[in-house]
Amino acid sequence: MESDKEINFDSLTRNVGKFHFGETTVLIPAMNRIAAHLFAATFRGFGVHAKVLETYKGLDLGKKYTSGKECYPCQITLGDILSFIQREKERLGNAFNPESYIYFLPESDGPCRFGLYNKYQRIVLDSFPELSRLKITSLTTRDGYSLAGMLEKDKVLDFQKTGYFSLVIADILDRLMWKIRPYEKEAGMADDFIEQSMHIMEDTFETYGPKKEFRKVLKKLEEIIEKGKTIIDPGIPPKPLIGVVGEIFLRMHVGANQDLIRVLERHGAEVVNASIAEWVNYVSYEGLRRAKIEFRLALKQMRLGAIKFHLKNILEFGADLLYKELRQKQIYRRVESHINVVKDHKISHLENVLKEDDLFSFDIGTEACLSIAAIMECAPGGFNGIVNVYPFTCMPGTTTSAVVKPLVNELGVPYLDTPYDSSIQPGREAAIRTFMYQAHQHYRRHGREENH
Numbered sequence: 001m002e003s004d005k006e007i008n009f010d011s012l013t014r015n016v017g018k019f020h021f022g023e024t025t026v027l028i029p030a031m032n033r034i035a036a037h038l039f040a041a042t043f044r045g046f047g048v049h050a051k052v053l054e055t056y057k058g059l060d061l062g063k064k065y066t067s068g069k070e071c072y073p074c075q076i077t078l079g080d081i082l083s084f085i086q087r088e089k090e091r092l093g094n095a096f097n098p099e100s101y102i103y104f105l106p107e108s109d110g111p112c113r114f115g116l117y118n119k120y121q122r123i124v125l126d127s128f129p130e131l132s133r134l135k136i137t138s139l140t141t142r143d144g145y146s147l148a149g150m151l152e153k154d155k156v157l158d159f160q161k162t163g164y165f166s167l168v169i170a171d172i173l174d175r176l177m178w179k180i181r182p183y184e185k186e187a188g189m190a191d192d193f194i195e196q197s198m199h200i201m202e203d204t205f206e207t208y209g210p211k212k213e214f215r216k217v218l219k220k221l222e223e224i225i226e227k228g229k230t231i232i233d234p235g236i237p238p239k240p241l242i243g244v245v246g247e248i249f250l251r252m253h254v255g256a257n258q259d260l261i262r263v264l265e266r267h268g269a270e271v272v273n274a275s276i277a278e279w280v281n282y283v284s285y286e287g288l289r290r291a292k293i294e295f296r297l298a299l300k301q302m303r304l305g306a307i308k309f310h311l312k313n314i315l316e317f318g319a320d321l322l323y324k325e326l327r328q329k330q331i332y333r334r335v336e337s338h339i340n341v342v343k344d345h346k347i348s349h350l351e352n353v354l355k356e357d358d359l360f361s362f363d364i365g366t367e368a369c370l371s372i373a374a375i376m377e378c379a380p381g382g383f384n385g386i387v388n389v390y391p392f393t394c395m396p397g398t399t400t401s402a403v404v405k406p407l408v409n410e411l412g413v414p415y416l417d418t419p420y421d422s423s424i425q426p427g428r429e430a431a432i433r434t435f436m437y438q439a440h441q442h443y444r445r446h447g448r449e450e451n452h
Ligand code: SF4
Pocket: 071, 072, 073, 112, 113, 114, 115, 247, 391, 393, 394, 395, 396, 397
């Protein structure tokens, strides 16, 4: 593929936005393997041709078309789409048509760079003349990741409900894996089992998702959990419990974080990573919080049009958040009757944690809000160590580290920062080993939360 250097700024609005999927193939980045596959299966159930992009195979291309100042997830996702296109062109030859694909790349508002990934990647795609016709569809936090305009009107709400359901089920499958893998009877059993379970769940979502037959999905999940429990060797004693927080892409992408959880497990940990649903709930919570602020301002200034507009937003974001929290609670309640897994905190609770000790403010936004509050909950709450994982130079990740380090020090809980780019740091393994030594000491002295 040959690129040219001219930038077409008009394309940033024309070819990035909400486009009707129609007959195109929707390309989904695999930030988290299970979530991406279940989400794609849900799309397929609703009649959309959805495909998960193979990830981490095109990092060289991602690096070739970035300057090095971009965030690491931007390099990875750019590499994923470019290498997909390269392979498709080889496969299809002259029949390759960029218009038959839509690249699905959500964005986020806020002071960090996530809002710019799709614009930057648009510029790169446009630099290949034939790729200017490949559209980027962009869900945004501004409207709570609404799919309005992408699907037929009568499918939007049902898809949003089922899509959210699939993300929570993906969280549960991940948590099941982290729960059983450190105690598996034979090495590799848990990985094989979760891979098979993911495929079972894909079929389940394709079949039952569109009809919102969530009971059938939950029944399948219960069967999976019961089977998964048989992998646990009851003779292996409990291990130190480690919480992982930080930037969502790096936390979730095992290639990008150099399989951090597995490395921690190799050094004797049982790990719980923050969830995907937590971020999705935060987006709705933040929409509601901002709508309330704008509403109060409009009321003060007696701007009737604005009052009406923000009131509508309050109702919409409020209903969305309520639905998600209730649904998530329902799923975890069902899971709890089979196995103990860590539940997510309500986002309002996390905001209160920050307010109580005046640690940080939701007004600043970004994942630092969630990470700082989660650390302050986990550190004294039965965890034996905390790892903060983020891309090198990530603003929220660095902020989190600066705020929490002195606090966890005071609490005497082992803490480790793990910033990643694509380089292999020679001291990483030693740092993790030392951290895990401290976590074992902490566990010996304080024990751990047995309900986890
Ligand atoms: S959260 Fe960090 S890695 Fe992600 S866009 Fe913002 S600064 Fe970049």
